[in-house]
Amino acid sequence: MGEITPSLLMLQLMTGIGLGAVYALLALGLSLIFGMLNVVNFAHGAFFMVGAFMGVYFLALTGNFWFSLVLTPLAVGAIGLLAERFLVRPLYGRGIDYPLLLTFGLSYVMVEAIRIIFGIEGVSTSTPAELRGAVNLGFGHFPLYRLFLIGATAVVVLGLWLFIEKTRYGLIIRAGSRDPEIVRVLGIDIARVWLLVFGIGTAIAGLSGVLAAPTRAVNPEMGISVLAESFVVTVVGGMGSLPGAVVAGLLVGIVYSMTSLFMPELAELSIFVLMAVVLLIRPQGLFGKAGQMG
Amino acid sequence: MNQAMTLANSFNWIVRHRVGAVLFCLILFPLLMPYEALAINILIFGLYAVGFNLLFGYTGMLSFGHAAFLGVGSYLCGIAIVSGGWPWWAAIVAGVAAASLVGLVIGYLAIRTRGIYFSMVTLALGQIVYYVFYKAESWTGGENGLRGIRVEAINLLGWQLDFLNPITKYYLILVFVAAALWFVSRVLNSPFGAVIEAIRENEQRTAACGFDVARAKLLVFVLSAAVCGLAGALRALHLSIVPIDSLHYLQSGQAVMMCLLGGMGTFFGPFVGAALFLYLEDVSTAVTTHWMALVGVVFMVFVLFFPKGVWGSVLHWLARKAATEKP
DSSP states (O other), rough: OOOHHHHHHHHHHHHHHHHHHHHHHHHHHHHHHHHHHHHOOHHHHHHHHHHHHHHHHHHHHHOHHHHHHHHHHHHHHHHHHHHHIIIGGTTSSSTTTTHHHHHHHHHHHHHHHHHHHHOOOOOOOOOOGGGGGGESSSEEEEEHHHHHHHHHHHHHHHHHHHHHEEEEEHHHHHHHOOOOHHHHHHHHOOHHHHHHHHHHHHHOOOOOOOHHGGOOOOOOOOOOOOHHHHEEEEEEEEOTOOOHHHHHHHHHHHHHHHHHHHHHGHHHHHHHHHHHHHHHOOTOSSOOOTTTOO | HHHHHEEEEEEHHHHHHHHHHHHHHHHGGGGGGHHHHHHHHHHHHHHHHHHHHHHTTTTOOOOOOOOOOOHHHHHHHHHHHHOOOOOHHHHHHHHHHHHHHHHHHHHHHTTTSHHHHHHHHHHHHHHHHHHHHHHHHHHHHHGGBBBBOOOOEETTTTTTOOOHHHHHHHHHHHHHHHHHHHHHHHHHHHHHHHHHHHHHHHHHHHHHHHHOOOHHHHHHHHHOOOOOHHHHHHHHHHSSBBBBBGGSHHHHHHHHHHHHHHHHTOSSSSHHHHHHHHHHOOOOHHOOOOOOHHHHHHHHHHHHHHHTHHHHHHHHHHHHHHHHHHO
């Protein structure tokens, strides 16, 4: 191992934030769906993976990264809409385990569908031409793409926040997550709101897939470990809490990249240990409300 | 006495002697299977699903981390034989003990959460075990798995048994499965068994009745881990290797699938589920490499339309028939 300098630490910190941005997006989608529908989407990793494949596909088709950045979340969100309408919806009111089990089965089907369409090997990716190269941040050169990743996440988080806090639809979503019965009594078709939220959540998973694709291997199994990692983020941040998802996402990313600098063999393990520690000290997560774990 | 009474009576008789009834089926089972290795797999995974069912079906706690116990049981049994040179029976004890210990630690952390969180937390804690064994290459063989668990002959009080003969192997493993089933049945019939089912039905009320819910949950978690650890240890002896995948959460997912396909909260259901799952795998892998898609679709159909599973639906139908035909 080379000498550890402050600038190396800063670069590694930035790498961690870049990684954490993807985690934050994943946990946002997961938390959004959970907070509203009380459904843990076990196919979230699969939606992420489908997003990565579609991103690569649309990029090859249109030759334009920005098109694929817009088209992919829409396409993945459309799959999410279909999944909610025809698979998850019949299970509402039948116990919280059933949607979880169903989405677990769905993830198998999605992984195999991608294997059938794109083959089992995965596809090769490259950073889009306009985002290649590195930027001098004062303490060293940092890849432009990862900087873009952080910026894009910030934009999505800001947009989602504005949507939920400042718009009429967001108001309905917030009310619906607090008391769906009352919202229904007020004459709002809550089933459509749920459908929309599931669509948005999966679209964000797809977006994180397309954003993460150039930074990792794109293969049908890529969503499998991502699912476990996004669970860690959600548990650390506090389930259903959107600020919790963002903060915990960044924290997990930073912990991962710092451990891989100092003790590379423990990198994968570190984030799970972080979760165990949080569970011991604060079982409801950093931003969760006490008693919400039940 | 009319025929209907006989049905109700025989139904009750089977329920009372459930261990015997299951064993009767399992003793005849190898005759029905295309080859013995599949029968042994079903036996072992049936036991794995029984252990999981204790927690999911009877206590209502959906764990996604049970691969940790199957895998630790396998690995410790294997390591005891490969590195320690222990006799096979001591290795099985080592596997079960290690799985129970891991169950105690994971259980202690996980029962702080409920419902969906419990599923997520057990999944993540199980992945810790996966990565630990993945990295401890000198002990576990890392990515390649643990190899060279050689048990060729088993000396039973001077009686030499050929462990390489699949039929002998099946019945030898069945002895352990039978002991575990008897144990599980005793647990379920005990007052403790009533407490865990009460927790499934209404946790708050159980606590209000004065039962120590947290302790009961932890105990059933450890018992469940021990049964899965036994399944793991037997699997290590059967396969002679331990693949690293046996610790992955997808392996935990298999227990969930088998349990639900067969019928959660039923005594025989896990074996039916294991048989269905593995038979489906066996038949469909011959036709296509994409058999997991088929498994996923079948599983979703069961979740949507037959949540009681195959055996649970049969039991439901029998119980209703017996009830309506009673005078």
